[in-house]
Amino acid sequence: MNIIIYIGVGILVYFLIKRQNKLTPEEIAAQKKREEEEAEMRKAQAEKQKKKEQERIKKQKEKEKKLLSDLLNSNERVYFSYSFVSKTSDLFLIDSSTNNILKFSKTNAEKLYEEGFKIVDIDKTGSSAQLEDFNFVIRFSKQM
């Protein structure tokens, strides 16, 4: 007999909780609206972030372009090579303000000679005698 009463109470409690948790149509609409607003906000934030990143990349490229233009306008250029072993070995200009290699300035001795430049000074900067560590600083000059 007690078991039947317990089961009955259990069923009653279950339905009461279920009824309490059930949202009214107005509440469902409000919740849906809230979710949509949150999604819109997240989307807007992502767009803003994307735009900001694009502006940063654009500014960086403009800065690099100007720096490269300034360096390329000179008839005296200093290049660095991680391994100068042939006329096609990669050469990079150096940003004298930071001493950083400018990756986007990649060229090689053959191209520079075609432009009329020639090597006037060359220094091996790495102490290793391995071909892959033949770091060089090379000064090119072009006579007008």
Next chain:
Amino acid sequence: MQIEVYFSYSFVSPNSTIYKVKDSTYKPEIIESSSTTVKDVLSKGWRLSHAIKTSQSAQLESFNFILIFEKE
């Protein structure tokens, strides 16, 4: 003006063997078939413009050099 770059394991005379190097960011390698001498290169109209000693050793057998030739 043209440029050629050679490497020598031991550059001690115009007849020392010199090689071109296959350029590679991973590991540059000597091109054995490019073997020649400074004398031969000069006879083809090239001029030795720079010779850079690349090893620290002062032994004749370790006189590694990068040789830069130019031609008008």
